[in-house]
Structure formats: structure tokens, C-alpha cells
Amino acid sequence: MAALALVLLCAATIMVAPAAADVESHSFPVFNATTAESLWVATNTSIIMPAALLFGPGQSFPEGFLLLPKRVDVWRAGAGGLPTREASFNTSFTVESSAPPVSFVVLLDRFPTLNNPLGLRGSNDSTTGAVPNATDGLAAVEIGTVRSYAPESPNVGLNVTITPNGTAAPGRRAVWVEYNAVAHLLRVYVAAGGEPRPARALLDARLSLAGQGTTQTAFVGFFATRVRDVFLGVRDWDLTVDRLDTDGKKKGTPWWVILIAVLGSVAATAAIVSLVVCSSVSRRRARDMEPKQ
Numbered sequence: 001m002a003a004l005a006l007v008l009l010c011a012a013t014i015m016v017a018p019a020a021a022d023v024e025s026h027s028f029p030v031f032n033a034t035t036a037e038s039l040w041v042a043t044n045t046s047i048i049m050p051a052a053l054l055f056g057p058g059q060s061f062p063e064g065f066l067l068l069p070k071r072v073d074v075w076r077a078g079a080g081g082l083p084t085r086e087a088s089f090n091t092s093f094t095v096e097s098s099a100p101p102v103s104f105v106v107l108l109d110r111f112p113t114l115n116n117p118l119g120l121r122g123s124n125d126s127t128t129g130a131v132p133n134a135t136d137g138l139a140a141v142e143i144g145t146v147r148s149y150a151p152e153s154p155n156v157g158l159n160v161t162i163t164p165n166g167t168a169a170p171g172r173r174a175v176w177v178e179y180n181a182v183a184h185l186l187r188v189y190v191a192a193g194g195e196p197r198p199a200r201a202l203l204d205a206r207l208s209l210a211g212q213g214t215t216q217t218a219f220v221g222f223f224a225t226r227v228r229d230v231f232l233g234v235r236d237w238d239l240t241v242d243r244l245d246t247d248g249k250k251k252g253t254p255w256w257v258i259l260i261a262v263l264g265s266v267a268a269t270a271a272i273v274s275l276v277v278c279s280s281v282s283r284r285r286a287r288d289m290e291p292k293q
């Protein structure tokens, strides 16, 4: 209970993105100590909120996810649990040409299992084999699945991985990922930073997110070998998702319910790990605020 209280204490504030008429939008010009105030970080050993805690000096962060605070509605079930409505979405962001691979991800409605011996990338045998992929001079793109819930759910959600080609033109790479839920088509466009979206997609794939091992709501964000790579490498992130709730009733679970659900169901060691992270960051913050001797 004490651990929970402290984690809650660490989880200072949360902001909910302003609502548009019939799309839900999120926009981040950059990830920094201010804009990451509302985001989660999830690694194999910890769940940290707010992600801004990691902007303290000397924070080197392991492999993991940077996620929106509120789960996004992906699809809606009708009679018999079959999907009746699915949300289309568009997302765009730029990555530095020198950045390591980053993946735009749609997860499940829960955080990946903490302390999973397989880690966040699953086992080698949970891979689905060849995945749709393409490359041009600027970047390589792969459309695959998220393997962080292995072994129970080895291939779920969506994982669009962008690997910038650092030896091609310098500068940034602009990326657009557009999912048309009616056509069940995902398109990925890549251009040099500052250029408009090209007419032709670099890669497209037929896809049905609804029901294919996905949950009706999902955490959405980025994955990288170091969370820091997302902070430093990804800019100008915009996401718009069709709103499935048209009656204006919000269905999202408050963040503290999610946190309690997570902490209630995982090994105490995990809570302690994130607790240590949180409190060492707070201590460092406090120390940094002390006047210099």
C-alpha cells in the first residue's frame, strides 16, 4: 500500500487532450519535460508516470514504450462480440535521420506484462515470419505486430517500424501512417523532413485491427530500444482517431484505475522497481533544487 501511495504521488498530473468534433486528436511538437508531463513510460521492469520524470539529469532509459495517458478506442463490439465499428486513424511524425529504429505502436488495453522473462520483444519463435516491408532512399518501413504480450498473446496490435537511412540525405524523415478502417488498408508514406506528404505510399498493407487479437481500447505511442531514442528522435507527432463515442459519453478508464489494476496484479518487485526509479528521480530533483553550497 505504501508503495502504491508513493507511485501515485509520483504520478503527479495528467492532461487530457482537447476533443475535436468527431475525431480525437493529440499533438506533440516535441517530447520534453513539459510535454511529457502527461505521458507514460513502460519498460520490462517499470511503469512510470509522468514520463517527464525521465528528463532529470543522468537518466538513461532502457527499452520500452512512450504512451498516451488515455487509451484510444480502436473498435466497438456489437451483438455476439463481433466488431461493428472500427476507428480510422492518421498519424504523422518526423524522425531524425540519425535516429535508431522507432516503432509507432497500437498495444492492448493493458500494459505489457512486467518482468516478462521474454522482455518486450517476445521470443524468436513468436515472430510471424515475413512482414510487409519496403525501403526507399530515406527509410525502411516494416508493418508488424507487437510481441510484448508473449507468450499468452504473442502477436497483437500494430507495430510500424521506421528505420531511417542515416547515410542517405541528412535532416529529418517525415512519416505518415494512415489507417482506413472501411477499406481495411494501412498506408505508410515517407518524405524528407519539411516536404509534403507524397502522393504514393511507400508501403501499404491490408489490415483489420478489430478483433484480430486486439482489444477494443488500446494504449498508443512509440517503442524503441531506448525510450530516450523516442524522446530525442521523434518530433511533430500528431494523431487523429475517429471518435466511436458519438453520444459524447466518455468511456475511458481513469489513469489511477489502470495503475491500481496493474500494480494489483504484478509482482511486488515491479512496483518496487518503479518506486525506486520514481523516488530516486524525486530525490535528484529535490537535490537539484537545493542552493549550491
Ligand SMILES: *[C@@H]1O[C@H](CO)[C@@H](O)[C@H](O)[C@H]1NC(C)=O
Pocket (backbone or CB within 6 Å): 029, 030, 032, 033, 034, 035
Ligand atoms: C517543451 O516544448 C514546448 C513546445 O515546443 C515548449 O513550449 C516548452 O517551453 C518546452 N519546455 C521545455 C522545458 O523545454
Ligand SMILES: *[C@@H]1O[C@H](CO)[C@@H](O)[C@H](O)[C@H]1NC(C)=O
Pocket (backbone or CB within 6 Å): 023, 088, 089, 090, 178, 240, 241, 242
Ligand atoms: C485521415 O486523412 C484522410 C485524408 O488523407 C482523411 O480523409 C480522413 O478523414 C482522416 N481521418 C482521420 C481519422 O483523421
Ligand SMILES: *[C@@H]1O[C@H](CO)[C@@H](O)[C@H](O)[C@H]1NC(C)=O
Pocket (backbone or CB within 6 Å): 044, 045, 114, 115, 116, 117, 118, 119, 120
Ligand atoms: C525482463 O525483466 C525480468 C525481471 O527483471 C528479467 O528476469 C528478464 O530477463 C527481463 N527480460 C529481458 C528480455 O530483458
Ligand SMILES: *[C@@H]1O[C@H](CO)[C@@H](O)[C@H](O)[C@H]1NC(C)=O
Pocket (backbone or CB within 6 Å): 122, 123, 124
Ligand atoms: C533470438 O535469436 C538471436 C539470433 O538469432 C539470438 O541471439 C537470441 O538469443 C534469440 N533470443 C531468444 C529469446 O531465443
Ligand SMILES: *[C@@H]1O[C@H](CO)[C@@H](O)[C@H](O)[C@H]1NC(C)=O
Pocket (backbone or CB within 6 Å): 129, 130, 131, 132, 133, 134
Ligand atoms: C520483406 O518483404 C519480403 C517480401 O516482399 C519478404 O521476403 C521479407 O522476408 C520481408 N522482410 C522481413 C524482415 O519481414
Ligand SMILES: *[C@@H]1O[C@H](CO)[C@@H](O)[C@H](O)[C@H]1NC(C)=O
Pocket (backbone or CB within 6 Å): 103, 120, 121, 122, 142, 144, 145, 146, 147, 148, 159, 161, 223
Ligand atoms: C516491432 O517491430 C520491430 C521490427 O520488426 C521489432 O524489431 C520490434 O521488436 C517490435 N517491437 C515490439 C514491441 O514488438
Ligand SMILES: *[C@@H]1O[C@H](CO)[C@@H](O)[C@H](O)[C@H]1NC(C)=O
Pocket (backbone or CB within 6 Å): 135, 136, 137, 165, 166, 167, 168, 169
Ligand atoms: C541508404 O542510402 C544510401 C545512399 O542513398 C544507399 O546507398 C543505401 O543503399 C541505403 N541503405 C539502405 C539500407 O537502404
